[in-house]
Amino acid sequence: MLFRQEYEMSNKSTVKPKMTQYSRSRKKHECRILKAAEEVFAQFGYNGATLDTIAERAGLSKQNMLYYFASKQQLYQKVLQNILDIWMDSMALLTQPGKDPASKLENYIRRKIELSRTRPNGSKVFAAEIINGAPHLSADIKNRLLPRLEEDISLVESWIAEGRLDPIDPRHLFFMIWSTTQTYADFSAQIEIILGKPELTAGDFEDAARLITHVILKGIGAQQKEDKRL
Amino acid sequence: MLFRQEYEMSNKSTVKPKMTQYSRSRKKHECRILKAAEEVFAQFGYNGATLDTIAERAGLSKQNMLYYFASKQQLYQKVLQNILDIWMDSMALLTQPGKDPASKLENYIRRKIELSRTRPNGSKVFAAEIINGAPHLSADIKNRLLPRLEEDISLVESWIAEGRLDPIDPRHLFFMIWSTTQTYADFSAQIEIILGKPELTAGDFEDAARLITHVILKGIGAQQKEDKRL
DNA sequence: GTCTATAAGGGGATAGAC
DNA sequence: GTCTATCCCCTTATAGAC
Numbered sequence: 213m214l215f216r217q218e219y220e221m222s223n224k225s226t227v228k229p230k231m232t233q234y235s236r237s238r239k240k241h242e243c244r245i246l247k248a249a250e251e252v253f254a255q256f257g258y259n260g261a262t263l264d265t266i267a268e269r270a271g272l273s274k275q276n277m278l279y280y281f282a283s284k285q286q287l288y289q290k291v292l293q294n295i296l297d298i299w300m301d302s303m304a305l306l307t308q309p310g311k312d313p314a315s316k317l318e319n320y321i322r323r324k325i326e327l328s329r330t331r332p333n334g335s336k337v338f339a340a341e342i343i344n345g346a347p348h349l350s351a352d353i354k355n356r357l358l359p360r361l362e363e364d365i366s367l368v369e370s371w372i373a374e375g376r377l378d379p380i381d382p383r384h385l386f387f388m389i390w391s392t393t394q395t396y397a398d399f400s401a402q403i404e405i406i407l408g409k410p411e412l413t414a415g416d417f418e419d420a421a422r423l424i425t426h427v428i429l430k431g432i433g434a435q436q437k438e439d440k441r442l
Numbered sequence: 443m444l445f446r447q448e449y450e451m452s453n454k455s456t457v458k459p460k461m462t463q464y465s466r467s468r469k470k471h472e473c474r475i476l477k478a479a480e481e482v483f484a485q486f487g488y489n490g491a492t493l494d495t496i497a498e499r500a501g502l503s504k505q506n507m508l509y510y511f512a513s514k515q516q517l518y519q520k521v522l523q524n525i526l527d528i529w530m531d532s533m534a535l536l537t538q539p540g541k542d543p544a545s546k547l548e549n550y551i552r553r554k555i556e557l558s559r560t561r562p563n564g565s566k567v568f569a570a571e572i573i574n575g576a577p578h579l580s581a582d583i584k585n586r587l588l589p590r591l592e593e594d595i596s597l598v599e600s601w602i603a604e605g606r607l608d609p610i611d612p613r614h615l616f617f618m619i620w621s622t623t624q625t626y627a628d629f630s631a632q633i634e635i636i637l638g639k640p641e642l643t644a645g646d647f648e649d650a651a652r653l654i655t656h657v658i659l660k661g662i663g664a665q666q667k668e669d670k671r672l
Numbered sequence: 673g674t675c676t677a678t679a680a681g682g683g684g685a686t687a688g689a690c
Numbered sequence: 691g692t693c694t695a696t697c698c699c700c701t702t703a704t705a706g707a708c
Contacts, residue, residue: 254573254574255574255575256489256574257487257488257489257490257570257574258487258490259486259487259489259490260487260488260489260574336573339569339573339628339629340487340570340573340574342628342629342631342632343484343566343569343570343573343628343629343631344484344485344486344487344490344570345485345631346631346632346635350631350635353632353635353636354635358635358636361636378656380653380656380657381649381653383636383637384649384650384653384654385653385657386636387622387625387626387629387633387636387650388622388653388654388657390625390629391621391622391624391625391629392617392618392621392622394621395617395620395621396617398569398572398573399569399572399573399617399620399621401572401573401575401576401580402572402576402583403617405576405580405583405584405588406583406588406591406613406616407613419611419614420614420617423610423611423614423615423618424614424618426608426610426661427610427615427618427657427658427661427662428657428661429661430660430661430663431656431657431658431659431660431661432657433660
């Protein structure tokens, strides 16, 4: 499912049928609103997006939408949280047991590319937020992303210590993986023009994943089991 | 100079002193306005930026600024043009005579990183514009950037045909170079948090250049004369 | 939960004096 | 070229009926 169900806290342990009905309806609305908001924030930016446009795309009135999300900021924050959650989930691929570093990194890169294909608008909203100085997100980056990332940095450092990777700075490696994969969501307008296509296809994302994996793994001296054909 | 002098067309071949005086004063104002606009558009986005804020940072009134740039859109377009011009100039490093492919690519990557350091706001405005679907820039990408890029794509293809690079898609290689270098401008807010610094230093950009050059050149099978220490 | 109406403020752009 | 004044539209958010 593209939009995960949130707001679980409204479901108490003693659930009455009426309450369930209520919550389901509410979730359905919230889900549609969040989907519309992600699209509109991505296309017009925070200030360019209007509640009217979002509401229309979600199929309700602006005033009605404000019943579900009390303010524009609250809606925006939720969109940001969602994509950060999804990206942080994907980091689990780096700590899968029983895989070599090259496979783990390849799985992570491929997952990030897949997310650029399936959730481009979330990526765009996130990117625009960072570009603007992350006023609504710096706390989450510091308090949620960074601690999780530190573990992965230590992991990469251990791989280097074991001689399985070239001695590179793990943090810059992550900047490289993030930028090369997310650019296929964030800069799709430019990439489409250069590739001469109205829309990027699944094949284009596969090309991207193959090239990024090849260059990064070979570039950091990680052994791949079999070299992919380009 | 950070902001190149534009609007050369107002200087006719028969220049009178008074006219020169006039033009110099105008250019000085326009230059300050463009610098301020680049900063404000980068921080707040097109719709979030206000003429009042830009004018204040440039040291004049909003109404006075509108004497130099007739509309917000016109000012914005000029900011976009400037950074695209600078980036296109940097592509000349790929066609320098008497250099091997690895050196040319390294020079280009290093120049792009240097521009991320010296003109981060131009990069941010450009990035936000592409994220929003490039409504003001798609014509320029198609008509100015793409033809220039086609030459560089042919060049990379010839290197591949000569066996000097792995058989990669040149277009995706450029997407990789652009994303990895521009991320140090566009995503500086996130990178600063992760590196634990209030501002990125020249040393951070040097670290980035070294890692990107190492990984990409090694990753595409380009021979480097001497492997840089990490 | 959904509607109509409206308050309240912001911001781009123009008019016209100096 | 620079200033004061102002027009006019857009947008967020609230009030209150149903």
